[in-house]
Amino acid sequence: MAPRPYFFGVYHWRERLRRIALSVLLLAASVVVFRRGRRALRVLAVVVSAGACYRGGDAARRLLSPPPWALDRRKYDALGSVLALDGSDRILDVGCGTGRSLVGLAPHLPAGASVVGCDVFDDRVILGNGPALARRNGALAGVDVSPVAGDAAHLPFADGAFDAVTACRVLHDVPEADRDAAFAELRRVCADDGTVGLLELPITPDGVDDHEAYWRGCLEATGLAVERVATVDRPTRDGTYVAIAATPA
Structure with a gap:
């Protein structure tokens, strides 16, 4: 029997489906106008329909970007290569979402480790984002995940509860007002x-060009010493992912 495919959810699904629906309505209205209208209205209908096809097609393409079943393992391998996870019995992944990062890190996790995935599990942004999907995808990768609902800036765990704490492509989404608190929470637990x-994207506050230095600084400001850094080119966009391992100073 073939293994079941992963499903990591559909990103920004509400916005993209809304754009597709609007484009379909505009296209239908343009067809009606073209059939019944005068020459000037027909020209306008052609212009509107062309725009609707372009916007709808772009939204449909973005609906499956990134593909819900695919995993770009290179960036997670980069993080796994700089982390010293051997001997880590208790591991926390902050912002685990539907389990994409847990699946990506699975080859680097020690056998028998206790793995917790923490997320707000907000399905308004990612279709299907919830504890059940995180647990399912983790199980497919051989990881027994215990999902816990929580906010990155207020983690529901005791001080020093984990041997390793990871945050993959999530802290850039934390509002700047709460970002320092989120990094402090990584250190605390x-x-x-x-x-x-x-593991982070080249997304930083306005006026900050060196994203590697920015993310290093965020870790160091909360009492963590950067030990190792790796970068990976993004396959479809400019810039690089940066993977950083840090230890309590």
Whole structure:
């Protein structure tokens, strides 16, 4: 029997489906006008229908970007390569969502480790984002995930509860007003002899060009010493992912 495919959800599904529906309505209205209207209205109908086809097609393409079943493992391998996870019995992935990061890191996780995935599980942004999907995708990758609902800036765990804490492509989405608190929480729940792993996009506040230096600075400002850094080119867009491993200073 073929293995079941992963399903990591559909990103920004409400916005993109709304654009597709609007484009279909505009296209239908343009067809009616073209058939019944005068020459000037027919020209306008052609212009509107062309725009509707372009916008609807773009939204449909973006609806499956990234593909809900695909995993770009390179960036997670980069994080796994800089993290020292051997001997980590308790691992927390902050912002696990539907489990994409857990599946990506699965080959680097020690056998028998206790793995917790924490997320707000908001399905308004990612279709299907919930504990059940995170648990399912983790199980397909051989990871027994315990999902816990929580906010990155207010993690519901005790001080030093985990040997390793990871945050993959999530902290850039945390509002700037709460970002310092989120990094402080990563440090707080990490054991003093543990490690924190960060995987981030080149998305930084306005006026900040060096995203590697920015994310390093965020970790260092909260009492973490950067140990190792790796970068990976993004396959479809400019810029690089940065993977950083840091330990309590």
